[in-house]
Amino acid sequence: MHLYLHIPFCKQACHYCDFHFSTNLSQKSPLVDALCAEIRLQKNYLPDQPLETIYLGGGTPSLLTEPELTQIFATIRRFFSISSTAEITLEANPDDLSMEKLQMLRQYVNRLSIGIQTFDETTLRWMNRAHTASEAERCVYLAREAGFENISVDLIYRIPNRDSGHWQADLQKVLALNVPHISAYALTIEPDTAFGRWQQKGKLPPADETLAAEQFEELATALLSAGYEHYEISNFARREKDNTARYARHNTAYWQRRPYLGIGPSAHSYNGYSRQYNIANNARYMADIRQGKLPATVEELTVANQVNEYLLTGLRTQWGCSLTELNDLLGADFAQVQAHELVTLYASGWLVEEGNRLRLSEAGKLFADRVAATLFVEDE
Incomplete structure (x- = not known):
């Protein structure tokens, strides 16, 4: 069984992101209370089997404090059993990953998914990312020093106004980090984002599909040559010395139609015959949970x-x-x-x-x- 928790907070809004989040961090603590209350309300959604994966996504889960993580995991353990071999992932931004923070996170999770996106300083600022290029590289070395072996990093390609040399440089730098898992996504311009509004005003060119295809092929060639397995369109995993592949077990469960429970505003759940979608509004989500109601729409699957x-x-x-x-x-x-x-x-x-x-x-x-x-x- 698989559990997803959506942490809908970010320090600032990336110009490309249309996920549900808020920059009003004052509501983080009450929303964690609501997440824990929803776990109790949803305790019977999954069959009574140990959780094989737990995934904290967002948003920016690395903004969570130690008391908040303690509260979340104590609640999970109260209502679910967790497999001794469970993959427990937390999405993180490089600027959050000091050694002190990493050592704290290591008590709760065994896998980090780090949103690097690019190692180019100018592009990071253009995307409105909160971290710097040096932080992007340094955080991986710090994570290893803190004891994390299972590390994934995210990259973005098909970025307008960047020549192929920038993408090649990103690939060289990510390969030098020698992480066991890499996810890479073509930049998609969504309407309700800063980039979407720029594009509507003619300030951003439309997506270049030829560039996307070329850079996708460069990505696959470089990573396959370096020993990575291209196990999903956007995901590459390396095998360890014991021949264990570092697939993202949580995401693989989605792709293979396994039941999962999603907790938090905008989270989705699937039980094999229906899907449910939580409301993507923090205030209304918390209000419903306080009243003991699930803020979800259920879709029976044909x-x-x-x-x-x-x-x-x-x-x-x-x-x-x-x-x-x-x-x-x-x-x-x-x-x-x-x-x-x-x-x-x-x-x-x-x-x-x-x-x-x-x-x-x-x-x-x-x-x-x-x-x-x-x-x-x-x-x-």
């Missing part, structure tokens, strides 16, 4: 919902989608129902069938969402 979600997430991974599982979800022979679409995709070279599984080819990884959409089914 057969088509479940098949299409599996296609959308499963095809992004190196394991692809099991035809047996697709048949079970659909209640019919998927390959027969989608025979024409499959033949077309095989001929395009974007999709292959291996060992009763559908997987993207290397070329198909550039078109993952399009391939999945082509195979979507409709409810009868």
Whole structure:
């Protein structure tokens, strides 16, 4: 079983981010109280099995204080058992990761996901990131010194007005850090962000898909050559000496349709047959929780919902989608129902069938969402 907690606070708003967060840190403590109250309200959502992963995302969970983390984990342990081998991840910004903070975090979590985004000082300021380029590098060395072995860093590519040399420099620096996991995402301009408003005013060029494809291929080539496994479109993991791959176990659970509980404003939950979405408003979330109400909208998943979600997430991974599982979800022979679409995709070279599984080819990884959409089914 898997648990996600959304910590909706940031020091400042990055110009590209459309996740739910607030910069009003005065509400952090009462919201932690509400998170803990929701854990109690949701204690029966998951089957009674140990938590295999816990993920604190945001927002900026590294803003949490030691008393707040103590409160959160004491509440989790009160209502759930935690596997002795659980992966417990906290998202962090480099500017929060002093040695003192890292030593404190080490008592609660065993994996850090650090939002570096780029090592270029000018680009960091343009994005309105709170950290500097030197902090981006230094925090990884400090994290290791504090005892963290399982470290992931995030990078962003397809950044306007940056030549290929900047991206190559970012790749060289991240490889020099020798972390076991790297996530890299193409910059997406969302309407309700500073970048989105700049683009509407003509101050920011539209996304360059050719640049995105080139930099994605440079990313994959560089990381594969360095021994990383490209196990999901945006994620790369290295194998340790015992051949254990440092996959993000929590995110892999999402991609493989495993049940999870999401706690906090804007958090999502999935139990195998329905999804629920918490309200993305801190004040209303806290007000509902104080009244003992779950601030969530429940969506019962149809057969088509479940098949299409599996296609959308499963095809992004190196394991692809099991035809047996697709048949079970659909209640019919998927390959027969989608025979024409499959033949077309095989001929395009974007999709292959291996060992009763559908997987993207290397070329198909550039078109993952399009391939999945082509195979979507409709409810009868």
